[in-house]
Amino acid sequence: MASNSFGSIFKLTSYGESHGLALGGIIDGCPAGVPIDESLVQIDLDRRKPGQSKITTQRKEADKVVFHSGIFEGKTTGTPIGFSIENTNQRSNDYSHIKDSYRPSHADFVYDKKYGVRDYRGGGRSSARETVARVVAGSIAKQFIAPIHIQAYVNQVGTLRLDQPYTTLDITQGEENIVRCPDPIMAEKMINYISEIKKKGDTVGGVIRCVVKHVPVGLGEPVFQKLHANLGAAMLSINAVKAFAYGSGFEGAAMFGSEHNDYFNADGTTKTNYSGGIQGGISNGMDIYFDVAFKPVATILQPYESLTTEGTLEETHGKGRHDPCVVPRAVPIVEAMAALVFADHLLMNRNTKI
Numbered sequence: 001m002a003s004n005s006f007g008s009i010f011k012l013t014s015y016g017e018s019h020g021l022a023l024g025g026i027i028d029g030c031p032a033g034v035p036i037d038e039s040l041v042q043i044d045l046d047r048r049k050p051g052q053s054k055i056t057t058q059r060k061e062a063d064k065v066v067f068h069s070g071i072f073e074g075k076t077t078g079t080p081i082g083f084s085i086e087n088t089n090q091r092s093n094d095y096s097h098i099k100d101s102y103r104p105s106h107a108d109f110v111y112d113k114k115y116g117v118r119d120y121r122g123g124g125r126s127s128a129r130e131t132v133a134r135v136v137a138g139s140i141a142k143q144f145i146a147p148i149h150i151q152a153y154v155n156q157v158g159t160l161r162l163d164q165p166y167t168t169l170d171i172t173q174g175e176e177n178i179v180r181c182p183d184p185i186m187a188e189k190m191i192n193y194i195s196e197i198k199k200k201g202d203t204v205g206g207v208i209r210c211v212v213k214h215v216p217v218g219l220g221e222p223v224f225q226k227l228h229a230n231l232g233a234a235m236l237s238i239n240a241v242k243a244f245a246y247g248s249g250f251e252g253a254a255m256f257g258s259e260h261n262d263y264f265n266a267d268g269t270t271k272t273n274y275s276g277g278i279q280g281g282i283s284n285g286m287d288i289y290f291d292v293a294f295k296p297v298a299t300i301l302q303p304y305e306s307l308t309t310e311g312t313l314e315e316t317h318g319k320g321r322h323d324p325c326v327v328p329r330a331v332p333i334v335e336a337m338a339a340l341v342f343a344d345h346l347l348m349n350r351n352t353k354i
C-alpha cells in the first residue's frame with residue numbers, strides 16, 4: 001500500500017488497522033522548540049473517540065496517546081515525533097459475516113480486488129479508526145500554527161441544515177452539545193433525528209463547516225499546491241467524504257461577477273468574502289471557510305443484499321457497533337487535516353519577499 005504519508009515538509013505518516021494492536025504515526029518535519037501541551041492533544045482525541053455519546057458508535061476506546069519520541073520537557077526537539085494509540089475494545093467476531101462477503105458501498109470489494117488479501121475485522125485499514133493518527137498530528141500542528149485558529153462545526157445532518165452564515169453564529173457553541181451544532185434548537189432536532197435513524201439501524205450523512213481565522217496574507221503555493229487544492233485533497237482523504245467546497249462554492253456558479261466580486265476596503269480587507277479567504281491559491285488575510293460533505297456510511301444494521309467472494313448475491317444482516325451519522329465525530333478530524341495543511345504551508349512559505 002503506497003502513500004500513507006500526507007504533507008510536503010510537515011508530514012504525517014500513519015499506520016494501523018481497526019482491530020490490530022495499535023495505530024499511530026510519525027510526524028516528520030515539525031520544527032524544534034514548539035511548546036506542546038499534551039492535554040490539548042487528548043482533548044481533540046476525546047472529541048473524536050467512539051462511545052462518546054448516545055449518537056455515536058458504542059465501541060469504547062480510551063484513545064490515550066503515548067508519545068515515543070520528538071518531545072522533550074514540553075517542547076518539540078525537531079526529531080521525528082513518534083506516537084501510538086492502543087486498540088483495546090475490538091470485537092472481531094462482529095465482523096465474521098463479512099469475511100466472505102462485501103458490504104455495498106464500503107471498501108471491502110475494492111481492497112480484496114486490489115490486494116488479494118483483506119483484514120476484514122472492523123474494516124481493517126479502511127476503517128476511520130485510522131483517523132486517530134490524523135487527530136494527534138493535527139493537534140500538534142494546531143499548536144505550531146497558532147495564532148491561526150481552526151474551528152469546525154456540524155452545519156447539516158440529512159436535510160436538517162443551518163441556513164445562516166457562520167459569521168452570525170457563535171461557532172464555539174458547537175462544542176456544547178453532542179452533535180456539535182452551534183445552534184441549540186437545531187442541535188436538539190439533529191440529535192433526535194440521528195436517534196430515530198439509529199433505532200431503524202440506518203445511517204444518515206451531513207456537512208461540516210470549517211472556519212480558519214487569523215491567517216496571514218500569502219500562504220499557498222499558487223500553481224500545484226494552491227491552498228484550497230491542498231485543503232480539498234486533505235478533506236477528500238477523510239473516510240466517507242463526498243464533496244469539498246470553499247467560499248461561495250457551488251452557489252457562486254449562479255451569481256454574476258458584479259455580485260460575487262469581493263470589493264476592497266482601503267486596508268486591503270474585503271467588504272464581502274465569497275472568495276473564502278483564498279485568491280489565486282494564496283490566502284488574502286480574510287477568514288478561510290469551507291464545507292465538507294459526508295455520505296450516510298455503508299454499514300446499516302438492517303437486512304441488505306451483499307456480494308459474496310464466490311460471486312453470488314446473498315441476503316445479509318448488518319452487525320457490529322457503527323456510527324449512525326459520522327459528522328459529530330468527524331469535526332476534530334476535519335480540523336486536524338486543515339491544521340496539517342496550514343502547518344505545511346507555513347513551512348513552505350519560505351521563498352517569499354524578505
Ligand SMILES: Cc1cc2nc3c(=O)[nH]c(=O)nc-3n(C[C@H](O)[C@H](O)[C@H](O)COP(=O)(O)O)c2cc1C
Nearest residue numbers: 106107126127128239240297298299322323326329
Ligand atoms: C468518524 C468516522 C466514523 C466512521 N464510522 C463508520 C462506521 O461505523 N461504519 C461504516 O460503514 N463506515 C464508517 N465510516 C466510513 C468508512 O470508513 C468509509 O465509508 C469506508 O472506508 C469507505 O470509504 P469511502 O466512503 O470514503 O469511499 C466512518 C467514517 C468516519 C469519518
